[in-house]
Amino acid sequence: MLRINYRDVRPIYEQVRDALREQIITGEIEPDEKIPSVREMAAKLVINPNTIQRAYRELESAGYIYSVKGKGSFACGDARLVSKRRDELLLQMKEIALELEHIDTPKEQLIQVVNDIYKEA
Amino acid sequence: MLRINYRDVRPIYEQVRDALREQIITGEIEPDEKIPSVREMAAKLVINPNTIQRAYRELESAGYIYSVKGKGSFACGDARLVSKRRDELLLQMKEIALELEHIDTPKEQLIQVVNDIYKEA
Amino acid sequence: MLRINYRDVRPIYEQVRDALREQIITGEIEPDEKIPSVREMAAKLVINPNTIQRAYRELESAGYIYSVKGKGSFACGDARLVSKRRDELLLQMKEIALELEHIDTPKEQLIQVVNDIYKEA
Amino acid sequence: MLRINYRDVRPIYEQVRDALREQIITGEIEPDEKIPSVREMAAKLVINPNTIQRAYRELESAGYIYSVKGKGSFACGDARLVSKRRDELLLQMKEIALELEHIDTPKEQLIQVVNDIYKEA
DNA sequence: GTGGTCTAGACCACC
DNA sequence: GTGGTCTAGACCACT
Helix, strand or coil: CCCCCCCCCCCHHHHHHHHHHHHHHHCCCCCCCEECCHHHHHHHHCCCHHHHHHHHHHHHHCCCEEEECCCEEEECCCHHHHHHHHHHHHHHHHHHHHHHHHCCCCHHHHHHHHHHHHHHC | CCCCCCCCCCCHHHHHHHHHHHHHHCCCCCCCCEECCHHHHHHHHCCCHHHHHHHHHHHHHCCCEEEECCCEEEECCCHHHHHHHHHHHHHHHHHHHHHHHHCCCCHHHHHHHHHHHHHHC | CCCCCCCCCCCHHHHHHHHHHHHHHCCCCCCCCEECCHHHHHHHHCCCHHHHHHHHHHHHHCCCEEEECCCEEEECCCHHHHHHHHHHHHHHHHHHHHHHHHCCCCHHHHHHHHHHHHHHC | CCCCCCCCCCCHHHHHHHHHHHHHHCCCCCCCCEECCHHHHHHHHCCCHHHHHHHHHHHHHCCCEEEECCCEEEECCCHHHHHHHHHHHHHHHHHHHHHHHHCCCCHHHHHHHHHHHHHHC
């Protein structure tokens, strides 16, 4: 279940956003399944509704959920959106790596960054 | 030489800003060397002075140049600028790698990107 | 309410920026609450929209608000914002105290300033 | 004598500037005494002349030295300039302390900042 | 001459 | 409607 950790370094809206995204990606929330309304979620977690709305807004613009006026928000099951986002990110990473190489950054430092991320996970 | 590419997706002020930052970091522009005045640069590139000034302003607040009223703008040359920029880039890369990990991208794909860059060089 | 003082030595965009930052930090503007659009604020204060936008742009790059194209600008409410601002101010104070020490200002004068502020409160 | 420390966290121009200011304030360099030209100083310290020029420029605008075209730069012996600068800085410090008090910063933190500065000196 | 601020008005992309 | 970029032209303070 979704739980807020106030000691987390991430802001609350990121915790909500990431948790829901995780549930959608893993299939815990099925495609086109309804997710709680902004008000329900805000009441359940005792959080400002604006914060929930921000999480939903980002999930929608990232293509993980879609909302239907008067009906609510629903999980989006389109795997192609994820793949498209992955390509964008890999391209951005390429450009950053290029500039890092250009200012003589040892390759090991870049590898280190990647390893650190995948170790924590 | 600094040249504007109107087909570039980046706005003009970002192109100017990034090109100058590059020249300062690589030492092409010497420490405390005077850079062209806002009006000179605007005339040379056939761009509105306001647009140049925005580029200069962002470079100043990022610590790459400093401006003196009535005198001009100067490069903040310093060996530490390179490591500062490197830190910026590594942080950006970290954030991108984090999101890639979140959407279940195999670690090997990230390593591949890094390897490709350093192989070409 | 936010009001412009034309006799203030600070430029207009700084007055707007500082006033909004204050409201966000103190919680007068709630987390993720929508703030007036660039055009609304410009109309209300009878100021050019470009000037308002500059204030918003600086607030965004400093992490106090976030803007979404086509939707509006929103406060980045977070308890950590206060401690962030406190760190900024303490750093500024440190630099000023350093220069004061450099010109042989007696330590007692600096302590006096601090005491005066906290006595009034 | 003035010596550069490359391990110092301060940039070179600040080291030069602060060292000269110190010598002027303490009277080691007498009022209206000529200080080395930009080129002489740059040659002696094996530093980019631009960097020396920046140090001199800041000392001039801060009122510690004055330059006469074709003759060189000279120490400024006017104590009133220092006193004026001190007042400016104390005023700035007052404003910062006011905002710090406003966001419930414990008075001890401000005192701490002052103490740290005067301990190092 | 220099940097810096401000206005007025246009255009774009996104929602 | 929204934020964002760009232009044209004015004015100020400082050197």
